[in-house]
């Protein structure tokens with residue numbers, strides 16, 4: 656179980672402030688969706704939270720320990736990060752790509768310990784990849800590759816999972832499936848942080864939402880409190896309505 660906290664985080668890139676005095680806490684066992692318009696700073700926020708971008712000011716801590724002070728390998732074992740639109744350059748089989756998610760856990764030399772094969776099989780099953788397991792990863796569709804990357808990110812049972820747009824390119828069934836998997840991981844105690852443009856999916860799966868605009872946190876808190884007409888209209892500069900019916904809630908933009 657892991658708690659992630661950002662305090663007073665400002666990040667300047669190319670002479671511009673892309674994150675501005677961000678204070679956020681991501682508790683263990685909660686799934687947080689980061690939403691906001693293009694260029695708002697969502698990916699940057701995720702990169703900082705993952706320890707891949709160092710803040711210009713402020714700090715990021717895991718269970719009270721600054722990320723900067725954690726040994727890289729121990730951080731890699733505990734958190735998984737999946738960037739937006741990851742690419743695979745080599746034609747290695749899908750199951751090998753998934754196995755790469757175990758790299759921080761493996762001894763430096765020797766074959767994959769037998770016990771880990773079961774984990775890889777389970778990840779392939781979770782993301783509906785069994786039929787593709789021997790297919791070179793360079794020969795997959797965008798949605799198939801997105802599922803492979805989700806399997807790779809989760810195969811090592813991370814305590815902290817940070818994913819940028821996990822459902823981009825997935826068809827509705829696989830997107831709902833991926834959302835359910837991420838939800839289940841949070842329910843098991845994982846801290847899950849997801850940047851998402853699909854607000855209906857955010858309404859369905861998030862405990863909490865962070866709304867980012869112009870590098871600042873516009874609103875943060877429980878999903879149903881944050882995803883309302885006023886916040887969404889301001890966030891996207893477009894009139895928005897959240898419609899509730901017997902099937903749940905959905906966002907409609909009126910422009």
Ligand SMILES: Nc1ncnc2c1ncn2[C@@H]1O[C@H](COP(=O)(O)OP(=O)(O)OP(=O)(O)O)[C@@H](O)[C@H]1O
Pocket residue numbers: 668669671673691692693694695696697698699700
């Ligand atoms: N390496 C960089 N140097 C300078 N500015 C950058 C760099 N990377 C990103 N930015 C800028 O930082 C801002 C935030 O970018 P970021 O990728 O975090 O946005 P985002 O909310 O994830 O957008 P999107 O929804 O389009 O993916 C943007 O204005 C972007 O142009």
